[in-house]
Amino acid sequence: MSDTMSNRSTEAGQAATVPRARTYEGGPASALVTDKGTTTIADGVVAKIAGLAAREVSGVYAMGGGAARALGSMRGMVGVEESVSQGVSVEVGERQAAIDLDLVAEYGTAIPDLAGAVRKNVINGIERMCGLEVTEVNIRIDDVHLPEQDRERETGMTRERETGMTRGGQQRTDTETEPRVL
Amino acid sequence: MTETGPAPGADAGTGTASGGADEPRAIAERARSCQGVAGLSGGPFGTVATYLPGDRLMGVSVNDRAVEIAIVATMERPLPETADEVRRAVTDLAGDRRVNVRIDDVVEGS
Numbered sequence: 001m002s003d004t005m006s007n008r009s010t011e012a013g014q015a016a017t018v019p020r021a022r023t024y025e026g027g028p029a030s031a032l033v034t035d036k037g038t039t040t041i042a043d044g045v046v047a048k049i050a051g052l053a054a055r056e057v058s059g060v061y062a063m064g065g066g067a068a069r070a071l072g073s074m075r076g077m078v079g080v081e082e083s084v085s086q087g088v089s090v091e092v093g094e095r096q097a098a099i100d101l102d103l104v105a106e107y108g109t110a111i112p113d114l115a116g117a118v119r120k121n122v123i124n125g126i127e128r129m130c131g132l133e134v135t136e137v138n139i140r141i142d143d144v145h146l147p148e149q150d151r152e153r154e155t156g157m158t159r160e161r162e163t164g165m166t167r168g169g170q171q172r173t174d175t176e177t178e179p180r181v182l
Numbered sequence: 183m184t185e186t187g188p189a190p191g192a193d194a195g196t197g198t199a200s201g202g203a204d205e206p207r208a209i210a211e212r213a214r215s216c217q218g219v220a221g222l223s224g225g226p227f228g229t230v231a232t233y234l235p236g237d238r239l240m241g242v243s244v245n246d247r248a249v250e251i252a253i254v255a256t257m258e259r260p261l262p263e264t265a266d267e268v269r270r271a272v273t274d275l276a277g278d279r280r281v282n283v284r285i286d287d288v289v290e291g292s
Contacts, residue, residue, distance in 0.1 A: 031262035036273070037248065037280035039265035042226070045255075045288050131262035 030095045031131040041130050043092050047085035050099050053125035054088070057117050059109035061145040063087030065102045097132040104143040115139045205275060206232040206242045212271040213242070213251050218264035223252045223286040230284070248280045254287045261285050 032039040054060055062069060064087030072086050087102040099122060105114055119137045126134050210222055222241025224230055230252040232239040243250040249272065255264050265283040272281055 031266070034266075034269075036269055037282045039262060039269075040282065040284035041261060042284065042286045045261070045285050048288055049257075129257070129260050131260060 030133075033094055038094065039131075040094075041092060041132065043090050044085065046090045046092050046097050046099070046126060046130055046132065047088040049125050049129050050090060050101070050122050051084045051086065051088045053122045054101055054103060054118050055084075057114065057121050059106050059114045060103050060118060061106045062104040063102060064104075065140075065142050068102070069104075092132065095133055096135050097126060097130070098136045098138075099126070099134065100138045100140070102140050102142050104145050105141050107144050107146045111141055115141070203234055206234075206239050206244050209244070209249060209251065209272045209275055210239055210242045212275070213253060213268050216264065216267045216271050218256050218259045218261075219268065220254045220256045220289050223254045225252045225284065225286060246279070248282055249276045250282045250284070252284045252286050254289060255285050257288055257290050261288075 032041070051063060054063060064072060068086050072083065075083075089100045091098045101118065101122070103118070105111055118139060122137050123134045126132055213219060214222060224240040228240065230241055230243045230250055232242050232244060241252045251268060251272070253264075253268065255261055265285065268283050269281045
């Protein structure tokens with residue numbers, strides 16, 4: 001009993017040490033760590049670049065989990081721009097980075113192929129722009145966007161637009177636009 | 183400009199707080215003029231700064247071991263290139279000290 005407990009605790013200890021910091025000393029020469037000083041790239045920068053690279057791939061409809069997207073559209077309504085780094089979380093070390101992406105695929109795309117393309121583009125973007133080695137890109141497809149949803153929303157929108165126009169709500173029509181990927 | 187650059191011992195003797203008012207300004211000016219630099223940043227909590235009498239110079243922090251520069255970069259060129267250019271631009275002012283460049287944000291275009 002105590003054995004298993006101690007085993008478990010050591011295992012837990014090991015498990016805790018396994019995802020160790022993604023920086024290591026004496027690695028290959030990097031553009032970022034020089035003998036004249038280091039270059040630090042903030043997490044937000046890597047997240048922005050990853051987000052832009054992921055959105056470039058056709059078949060990616062939106063980024064972010066349900067809550068993030070709901071919050072994003074709320075922010076859109078109050079006039080704050082939807083964040084580029086929505087749906088991206090990163091871990092950045094001195095030389096390496098790991099990236100997690102949440103995205104919404106368009107219906108009719110082969111999801112493994114889409115994920116592969118996104119992964120490739122993100123790795124290319126980060127390695128070229130940031131000079132960081134990308135250890136992993138984990139992609140989670142949160143939702144599939146169906147074309148019917150657009151149509152339904154559009155009919156709903158025109159209805160709302162009409163009512164909004166009668167009330168003279170000019171900003172309403174602007175804010176109802178779906179936060180689409182560029 | 184008139185001080186002897188590559189003598190860090192003498193530099194430390196004169197004191198970075200009193201005599202160093204021009205140096206951080208010159209470093210900031212040179213960093214800002216590099217290609218791919220949109221501006222200087224204060225770091226996440228505005229901690230990368232030089233405190234001068236009556237003024238606070240954001241984005242450059244100098245002591246006798248290292249020079250820290252925090253920038254906002256543009257996406258027109260790879261970030262390591264931008265950082266290297268900043269480092270080269272201030273290398274004669276920095277002398278033997280390390281120049282740590284941190285990129286706090288990126289903006290599109292120039």
